[in-house]
Amino acid sequence: MPSRFTLVAMNTVHRAMIAVSFGRLGWRIGTTPVLELTTVGRKTGRPRSTMLTSPRQIGDALVVVASRGGDDHHPAWFLNIEANPDVRVALAGRPAVPMKARVMSDTERADLWPRITSTHTHYAGYQRKTDRVIPLVLLEPVEG
Numbered sequence: 001m002p003s004r005f006t007l008v009a010m011n012t013v014h015r016a017m018i019a020v021s022f023g024r025l026g027w028r029i030g031t032t033p034v035l036e037l038t039t040v041g042r043k044t045g046r047p048r049s050t051m052l053t054s055p056r057q058i059g060d061a062l063v064v065v066a067s068r069g070g071d072d073h074h075p076a077w078f079l080n081i082e083a084n085p086d087v088r089v090a091l092a093g094r095p096a097v098p099m100k101a102r103v104m105s106d107t108e109r110a111d112l113w114p115r116i117t118s119t120h121t122h123y124a125g126y127q128r129k130t131d132r133v134i135p136l137v138l139l140e141p142v143e144g
Helices: 004-020 076-083 108-119 121-129
Strands: 032-040 047-055 057-060 061-065 085-093 097-102 136-141
Touching: 032 076, 047 061, 047 076, 057 108, 061 076, 061 108, 076 097, 108 121, 108 136
Parallel strands: none
Antiparallel strands: 032 047, 032 085, 057 061, 061 136, 085 097, 097 136
């Protein structure tokens, strides 16, 4: 399972790739959009950002997977959205916009998970590594 250091290093390298390419690289991995999710730290109250892929989009909403590489613990960003679902999302290098995060229901997940894992097989591998059910999170635009 990836260590906290590994996860931070991966995010740092990803951000550096975006910066050195002046945003031309790093906002897609293959055909999958990459987004920067900013949550409010549940302990600190400070902004916390991470780079994530969105393997599915539903209208203007983005689906993200709280896999943490198949670790037995949820990622920190997931715990943060459980405490405060108000997030900001930057997509394709555009300025971050406010969104609301919602953990998808068991029924929604049961419907969507096979479609995600059929095209993004690494998520199925992550699920096999852990006993926890890897949550799907829907990031929905805020009206107004």
